[in-house]
Amino acid sequence: MTPRVQTFNSSLNTTAIEPLGCVIIECRLSRARVKRAENIEMPRVRTAPSTRPPLTGRISEVVPLQEGEFTQVYRGTLRIPGFKPLDIAIKTDAYALARRPDAFVREIDSYERKLRSFQGDSIPKCYGLYQLQVDDEVTSFLVLKFSGSPIDFNVDYPIELKVDIINKLTTLHHAGFCHGDLEDYNIVVDDGKAMFIDLEDVEPHHCQLKCSIIPDDLQPTVTDFGCREIYHIVYMLDVWQKPFVNFYGSDIYLAGIIPGREGHLLWRIRLRLQSESECEQAYLDAQKLIEDVEEWRQFYATITDERRKFAFSDDGSASEPEDSGSSSADSSSDSAPKATTIASDT
Numbered sequence: 001m002t003p004r005v006q007t008f009n010s011s012l013n014t015t016a017i018e019p020l021g022c023v024i025i026e027c028r029l030s031r032a033r034v035k036r037a038e039n040i041e042m043p044r045v046r047t048a049p050s051t052r053p054p055l056t057g058r059i060s061e062v063v064p065l066q067e068g069e070f071t072q073v074y075r076g077t078l079r080i081p082g083f084k085p086l087d088i089a090i091k092t093d094a095y096a097l098a099r100r101p102d103a104f105v106r107e108i109d110s111y112e113r114k115l116r117s118f119q120g121d122s123i124p125k126c127y128g129l130y131q132l133q134v135d136d137e138v139t140s141f142l143v144l145k146f147s148g149s150p151i152d153f154n155v156d157y158p159i160e161l162k163v164d165i166i167n168k169l170t171t172l173h174h175a176g177f178c179h180g181d182l183e184d185y186n187i188v189v190d191d192g193k194a195m196f197i198d199l200e201d202v203e204p205h206h207c208q209l210k211c212s213i214i215p216d217d218l219q220p221t222v223t224d225f226g227c228r229e230i231y232h233i234v235y236m237l238d239v240w241q242k243p244f245v246n247f248y249g250s251d252i253y254l255a256g257i258i259p260g261r262e263g264h265l266l267w268r269i270r271l272r273l274q275s276e277s278e279c280e281q282a283y284l285d286a287q288k289l290i291e292d293v294e295e296w297r298q299f300y301a302t303i304t305d306e307r308r309k310f311a312f313s314d315d316g317s318a319s320e321p322e323d324s325g326s327s328s329a330d331s332s333s334d335s336a337p338k339a340t341t342i343a344s345d346t
């Protein structure tokens with residue numbers, strides 16, 4: 001297979017290179033599985049029509065990022081004569097147990113059609129899907145701008161990043177789509193900016209979100225919240241107050257921390273108290289805990305429904321729902337309510 005004739009228009013710039021007609025991936029894709037360098041030429045699969053002249057790009061300096069059972073992801077440099085080199089990610093099933101051409105076609109449809117306007121904002125810029133057919137087997141290569149490494153739900157990230165992820169997801173939902181399979185491994189972050197990847201399960205979605213997302217607020221039920229996908233992410237990012245606090249090594253549900261029940265708290269930790277003075281101190285700590293929890297409850301009770309809408313819209317710009325008649329509250333992340341410190345483990 002030979003690359004198409006290269007045609008360059010001097011007025012094109014790097015933002016206009018999306019209509020690659022062909023990509024050549026050279027050098028080995030996987031050091032582990034390929035002994036010699038490969039050189040694969042592939043035509044682009046299109047879901048969106050383009051009137052621009054086709055270009056030919058060449059990907060080299062390919063290194064593995066993640067090699068899974070179903071897909072492998074590599075990082076490389078895409079060079080198109082006359083343009084700046086691009087830092088890209090290549091997702092492929094070249095070394096998978098089974099090829100999945102249909103899944104790649106669904107994914108490019110999300111990039112180029114459903115979520116096209118989100119490229120460069122909440123999903124990576126996409127340089128196309130290239131499929132190579134040899135006999136009956138179709139191997140796919142999806143080429144994206146490299147947009148960072150996956151997050152890990154076990155890490156407690158700065159609130160600014162959590163806000164960025166949740167705002168972008170909410171915006172996507174308000175635009176009428178859900179991701180369909182959102183976990184930490186398909187949220188990538190580069191320089192504090194999050195993007196969603198693995199878009200093969202993107203579906204139309206009528207978001208029923210009816211609850212605010214406020215840091216350290218008490219966790220609502222899924223039913224009260226209204227949207228399962230956003231709920232899952234907010235929950236996994238540990239944005240809400242947990243329903244219990246740790247008191248002298250015991251987890252105590254907030255519902256049980258109410259004025260006048262110091263004795264109940266002491267009873268819960270009775271086995272850890274050795275002396276009279278420890279009991280006295282624990283009683284004082286129990287009083288303080290009850291006061292703090294009450295103060296926190298009262299604070300969160302004052303947040304109006306209006307303010308609870310899009311409490312995460314911190315900059316009022318790109319993260320606003322585009323089609324929204326329900327305007328955001330003017331609260332910024334700086335002025336977002338701070339939780340009363342209610343954990344008492346001293």
Ligand SMILES: [Zn+2]
Binds near residue numbers: 178208227
């Ligand atoms: Zn939703």
